[in-house]
Amino acid sequence: GDSVTQMEGPVTLSEEAFLTINCTYTATGYPSLFWYVQYPGEGLQLLLKATKADDKGSNKGFEATYRKETTSFHLEKGSVQVSDSAVYFCALSALGDGYNKLIFGAGTRLAVHP
Amino acid sequence: EAQVTQNPRYLITVTGKKLTVTCSQNMNHEYMSWYRQDPGLGLRQIYYSMNVEVTDKGDVPEGYKVSRKEKRNFPLILESPSPNQTSLYFCASSFRQALGGYTFGSGTRLTVV
Numbered sequence: 001g002d003s004v005t006q007m008e009g010p011v012t013l014s015e016e017a018f019l020t021i022n023c024t025y026t027a028t029g030y031p032s033l034f035w036y037v038q039y040p041g042e043g044l045q046l047l048l049k050a051t052k053a054d055d056k057g058s059n060k061g062f063e064a065t066y067r068k069e070t071t072s073f074h075l076e077k078g079s080v081q082v083s084d085s086a087v088y089f090c091a092l093s094a095l096g097d098g099y100n101k102l103i104f105g106a107g108t109r110l111a112v113h114p
Numbered sequence: 115e116a117q118v119t120q121n122p123r124y125l126i127t128v129t130g131k132k133l134t135v136t137c138s139q140n141m142n143h144e145y146m147s148w149y150r151q152d153p154g155l156g157l158r159q160i161y162y163s164m165n166v167e168v169t170d171k172g173d174v175p176e177g178y179k180v181s182r183k184e185k186r187n188f189p190l191i192l193e194s195p196s197p198n199q200t201s202l203y204f205c206a207s208s209f210r211q212a213l214g215g216y217t218f219g220s221g222t223r224l225t226v227v
Contacts, residue, residue, distance in 0.1 A: 042220055043220045044157075045218070102215070
């Protein structure tokens with residue numbers, strides 16, 4: 001079945017460091033891909049998305065490119081801030097029974113230190 | 115403000131005592147879903163609903179019930195909670211095709227002792 005695999009955390013970085021969180025997926029068909037962010041004590045918020053191959057999603061300095069050839073959707077940011085500390089979830093949207101079901105990876109915790 | 119509202123935020127209960135977690139959305143979304151979040155497992159779908167009076171099992175439905183009598187509400191019912199249902203629960207909603215992703219509630223942290 002469809003699945004998402006994320007790099008294990010935690011990822012610990014100093015402020016202004018470069019961030020990469022790896023995400024690969026397995027899916028039949030052509031899913032949409034998402035990154036969600038969960039700040040402490042809050043629900044998940046959509047960070048960015050891409051709906052077809054070679055699309056680049058971007059928001060708040062984060063970027064991810066839909067790579068069909070490598071079935072990947074890695075999250076990157078050029079210079080992280082302490083306020084980026086959160087759990088990041090990669091997800092794909094799989095078609096089933098007339099609706100799109102979101103399938104999530106296990107999440108990657110990011111801790112950014114001053 | 116467009117939102118998904120869950121209540122309560124925190125709940126501690128004893129094994130076997132029936133409880134209900136409420137979920138309400140004000141965006142006229144057709145689709146609603148419940149997830150549980152456990153360390154190392156990400157989010158797993160419990161139940162979902164594609165519209166009023168239409169519900170179906172997700173990946174981990176055992177021990178849970180849902181109902182969808184109104185479009186805006188989708189309560190999660192635990193008839194006889196057990197300690198392995200201790201978890202963080204999220205309600206989410208979207209329009210049917212979910213191309214823009216889901217809107218999530220703030221979560222309910224449930225502890226069953």
